[in-house]
Amino acid sequence: MKNSEFVDRDLKTVWHPCSQMKDHEFLPMIPIKSGKGVYLQDFEGNRYLDAISSWWVNLFGHSNEYINSKVSEQLETLEHVILAGFTHEGAVRLSERILKIAPQGLSKVFFADNGSSGVEVALKMSFHYHKNRGETRPYFISLKNSYHGETLGALAVGDVELYKDTYSEMLMKTIQVPVPEDQKEESIWEPIQELEVLLEKRSHEISGIILEPLVQCAGSMHMYHWRYLIEVKRVTEKFGIHLIADEVATGFGRTGKMFALNHAEISPDFMILSKGLTGGYLPLSLVLTTDRVYREFYCDYTLQKSFLHSHSYTGNALACSAANATLDIFENENILNSLSEKMKFMKRELEKFQKLPNVKEVRQTGMIGAIELQGYKWEDRIGLEVYKYGLENGVLLRPLGHIVYFMPPLSITIPEMEKMISVAFGGISKLIQ
Amino acid sequence: MKNSEFVDRDLKTVWHPCSQMKDHEFLPMIPIKSGKGVYLQDFEGNRYLDAISSWWVNLFGHSNEYINSKVSEQLETLEHVILAGFTHEGAVRLSERILKIAPQGLSKVFFADNGSSGVEVALKMSFHYHKNRGETRPYFISLKNSYHGETLGALAVGDVELYKDTYSEMLMKTIQVPVPEDQKEESIWEPIQELEVLLEKRSHEISGIILEPLVQCAGSMHMYHWRYLIEVKRVTEKFGIHLIADEVATGFGRTGKMFALNHAEISPDFMILSKGLTGGYLPLSLVLTTDRVYREFYCDYTLQKSFLHSHSYTGNALACSAANATLDIFENENILNSLSEKMKFMKRELEKFQKLPNVKEVRQTGMIGAIELQGYKWEDRIGLEVYKYGLENGVLLRPLGHIVYFMPPLSITIPEMEKMISVAFGGISKLIQ
Numbered sequence: 001m002k003n004s005e006f007v008d009r010d011l012k013t014v015w016h017p018c019s020q021m022k023d024h025e026f027l028p029m030i031p032i033k034s035g036k037g038v039y040l041q042d043f044e045g046n047r048y049l050d051a052i053s054s055w056w057v058n059l060f061g062h063s064n065e066y067i068n069s070k071v072s073e074q075l076e077t078l079e080h081v082i083l084a085g086f087t088h089e090g091a092v093r094l095s096e097r098i099l100k101i102a103p104q105g106l107s108k109v110f111f112a113d114n115g116s117s118g119v120e121v122a123l124k125m126s127f128h129y130h131k132n133r134g135e136t137r138p139y140f141i142s143l144k145n146s147y148h149g150e151t152l153g154a155l156a157v158g159d160v161e162l163y164k165d166t167y168s169e170m171l172m173k174t175i176q177v178p179v180p181e182d183q184k185e186e187s188i189w190e191p192i193q194e195l196e197v198l199l200e201k202r203s204h205e206i207s208g209i210i211l212e213p214l215v216q217c218a219g220s221m222h223m224y225h226w227r228y229l230i231e232v233k234r235v236t237e238k239f240g241i242h243l244i245a246d247e248v249a250t251g252f253g254r255t256g257k258m259f260a261l262n263h264a265e266i267s268p269d270f271m272i273l274s275k276g277l278t279g280g281y282l283p284l285s286l287v288l289t290t291d292r293v294y295r296e297f298y299c300d301y302t303l304q305k306s307f308l309h310s311h312s313y314t315g316n317a318l319a320c321s322a323a324n325a326t327l328d329i330f331e332n333e334n335i336l337n338s339l340s341e342k343m344k345f346m347k348r349e350l351e352k353f354q355k356l357p358n359v360k361e362v363r364q365t366g367m368i369g370a371i372e373l374q375g376y377k378w379e380d381r382i383g384l385e386v387y388k389y390g391l392e393n394g395v396l397l398r399p400l401g402h403i404v405y406f407m408p409p410l411s412i413t414i415p416e417m418e419k420m421i422s423v424a425f426g427g428i429s430k431l432i433q
Numbered sequence: 434m435k436n437s438e439f440v441d442r443d444l445k446t447v448w449h450p451c452s453q454m455k456d457h458e459f460l461p462m463i464p465i466k467s468g469k470g471v472y473l474q475d476f477e478g479n480r481y482l483d484a485i486s487s488w489w490v491n492l493f494g495h496s497n498e499y500i501n502s503k504v505s506e507q508l509e510t511l512e513h514v515i516l517a518g519f520t521h522e523g524a525v526r527l528s529e530r531i532l533k534i535a536p537q538g539l540s541k542v543f544f545a546d547n548g549s550s551g552v553e554v555a556l557k558m559s560f561h562y563h564k565n566r567g568e569t570r571p572y573f574i575s576l577k578n579s580y581h582g583e584t585l586g587a588l589a590v591g592d593v594e595l596y597k598d599t600y601s602e603m604l605m606k607t608i609q610v611p612v613p614e615d616q617k618e619e620s621i622w623e624p625i626q627e628l629e630v631l632l633e634k635r636s637h638e639i640s641g642i643i644l645e646p647l648v649q650c651a652g653s654m655h656m657y658h659w660r661y662l663i664e665v666k667r668v669t670e671k672f673g674i675h676l677i678a679d680e681v682a683t684g685f686g687r688t689g690k691m692f693a694l695n696h697a698e699i700s701p702d703f704m705i706l707s708k709g710l711t712g713g714y715l716p717l718s719l720v721l722t723t724d725r726v727y728r729e730f731y732c733d734y735t736l737q738k739s740f741l742h743s744h745s746y747t748g749n750a751l752a753c754s755a756a757n758a759t760l761d762i763f764e765n766e767n768i769l770n771s772l773s774e775k776m777k778f779m780k781r782e783l784e785k786f787q788k789l790p791n792v793k794e795v796r797q798t799g800m801i802g803a804i805e806l807q808g809y810k811w812e813d814r815i816g817l818e819v820y821k822y823g824l825e826n827g828v829l830l831r832p833l834g835h836i837v838y839f840m841p842p843l844s845i846t847i848p849e850m851e852k853m854i855s856v857a858f859g860g861i862s863k864l865i866q
Contacts, residue, residue, distance in 0.1 A: 017748075020731075031521065055515045057746065062514075079501075081468060082831075084450050085460070085462065086463045089439070092442050109448060110450070120585055124600060128600070138603060150744065152589075154584075163741050280512070282512075282751060282752070283749060289448075310451035314450045319715070387518075396515075
């Protein structure tokens with residue numbers, strides 16, 4: 001089959017996410033037939049190196065044999081069972097294993113289906129915790145330039161205008177505080193001070209602060225120093241508000257450690273996981289929290305303090321099998337140790353970009369690298385030029401505006417990284433000519 | 434392994450959905466080892482007939498061989514690919530097939546991961562549609578006693594106090610109108626009149642009305658006449674607001690037709706599907722809409738009218754394969770025709786309950802049957818007694834308060850229905866003694 005036949009059918013029926021569909025009058029829509037390792041292949045045999053892990057989810061390559069075998073096994077025994085009043089081995093094993101590697105103090109696991117739903121669970125639980133203690137605290141704090149998902153609660157704590165402004169009349173009011181402006185340690189103090197000043201005045205009406213640790217991924221891959229997390233932890237304890245860590249994108253090795261919080265060695269009150277959790281296979285999210293939070297809901301039913309949130313597929317057995325297989329690979333293949341060479345390689349390669357006149361800054365946190373372009377207007381849509389160049393040269397890059405970035409599967413090899421980075425270099429260089 | 438060992442591990446780590454965890458000091462937590470057909474089996478070999486389709490998702494039995502084979506095939510080619518700028522066969526085929534069987538006029542498919550996220554997509558799209566036309570319409574109408582999910586946007590259009598009241602300070606304001614009070618046709622006129630009076634005054638600030646057609650499932654399985662849907666359709670057209678049909682629970686044969694809207698032969702502006710969509714296998718949801726809506730977003734990107742909603746696993750290839758397999762079964766096994774005998778059987782059996790002194794009413798829509806108990810206070814938690822009796826006798830019933838209901842897999846046989854219903858009868862009768 002030709003790509004074009006397939007694309008015609010697609011464009012008649014599918015409304016794609018996060019897309020202006022009219023763009024596809026000039027932008028190719030790529031129909032994928034199969035995936036293997038870091039490569040996706042279309043119906044005409046063209047291959048694309050998946051430099052963005054298909055929206056930051058894939059960890060160990062497409063159609064991974066080991067994960068496939070585990071999901072297949074699960075199909076033969078149990079595809080799904082309601083998780084209210086019932087449980088199953090995959091959900092319990094996954095919970096035990098995640099709690100074992102999560103920051104200390106996290107001791108309970110609540111299940112949902114995607115990152116947005118996980119964020120909503122954490123927000124509702126945090127608010128409800130205070131209410132169960134007799135306090136109504138309707139506000140949440142988040143960082144400027146933050147992104148936490150697309151459902152209305154998650155969107156409300158976000159701060160990316162592009163996604164949020166249209167819906168402002170539908171959103172609960174939240175408070176944004178400054179994020180450190182760069183990765184230097186000295187940049188953290190002003191934002192921390194501003195947070196403290198705010199909490200001195202308003203902590204009694206604030207449930208918690210939510211943040212993406214170290215990297216604001218959909219927020220232009222903005223990065224900041226881990227010391228900020230230590231200070232935020234101190235401040236949230238001082239003022240008695242919750243620290244909610246959104247590790248949906250940063251979790252599972254992306255930052256070079258299992259979780260971004262590990263860099264600061266702190267424990268949050270809530271931690272949200274999704275994306276890489278299933279190795280890029282299936283939608284699943286987890287909200288981890290503490291016994292302290294759990295106990296505030298644990299009482300006779302008639303006191304009406306229960307957390308009555310649910311999704312039909314909560315704790316889905318197939319998704320849990322993919323997640324357990326993903327943890328197996330982390331353990332069996334010593335993945336985190338294998339990353340240091342790749343991170344060093346990325347660092348060295350990124351320096352080359354710094355010399356290009358249209359590059360403002362390069363930055364890196366673990367296996368995430370970003371190149372910020374300069375000298376263009378947003379209407380130029382310069383990222384699309386790099387995107388098209390990437391596709392023509394066999395690499396799926398998907399710049400965020402004028403930020404070209406890499407977030408490849410952790411299993412990528414050095415030669416594959418070389419290809420990925422050199423194509424990005426070519427695409428950015430071409431803009432100058 | 435004994436159930437109890439497993440349950441101990443579970444209760445140390447998992448915070449279950451929609452549960453007061455303290456209940457499990459006296460209520461059994463059932464660890465499921467495997468599922469086959471309508472039965473779930475625990476670690477000690479006890480079997481439970483899944484009378485509620487594991488939260489209304491399962492259609493053709495657990496660990497269904499055909500669906501298993503199709504998901505396994507998919508594992509070998511492509512587990513997942515980003516759906517922005519990319520597409521794959523399963524998503525396109527599923528979209529084409531769903532549009533072919535959906536009410537006329539629906540022509541585009543947007544993907545999400547669960548029912549709540551699907552509802553949020555529809556609400557945002559409806560609001561955004563009006564905004565793209567220069568109108569800000571911040572209100573949505575829903576029916577009294579309605580339920581549409583748990584994320585904050587979905588929760589805001591719900592009206593079940595139990596789920597909603599705690600979070601009132603976090604929710605956007607919405608408007609509830611009366612739902613017809615029973616299944617008689619004559620009950621629809623007062624609610625319709627009230628809706629018209631409201632819209633006469635306020636339609637300019639209202640984006641749309643959202644409803645579950647025919648059955649308010651989480652709303653105590655309250656049921657109403659299909660004629661109401663025809664009148665709502667007329668009214669929404671008259672006043673230029675959207676009709677949003679939440680068929681998350683009612684879709685895929687539950688009401689005896691493919692979609693509940695088919696009973697009224699009307700087309701909505703948005704239709705949300707999930708639960709049965711994948712046969713009970715995997716989280717996936719679809720929002721279907723019209724060309725009219727689609728075109729209002731289709732323009733040059735710089736006009737900033739794009740719908741920039743996304744979830745990482747949007748259009749997940751594995752979930753699409755389960756959904757396509759589910760549609761195969763509907764076609765190949767002529768499922769809808771096979772239901773009439775089962776529905777008649779349920780009707781006959783439900784009549785027996787009517788004679789019990791603690792039964793207020795029985796009601797049925799297609800394959801959904803409900804028995805409303807009377808003479809108890811909510812604190813009696815009488816549903817729990819029926820739940821425990823069910824488990825002791827090998828049937829998973831999960832009453833909603835004092836409503837005992839059946840929503841079994843469509844593949845259930847008459848003898849299996851007989852068992853399911855007789856155990857429910859036993860449990861309800863026992864309450865009288």
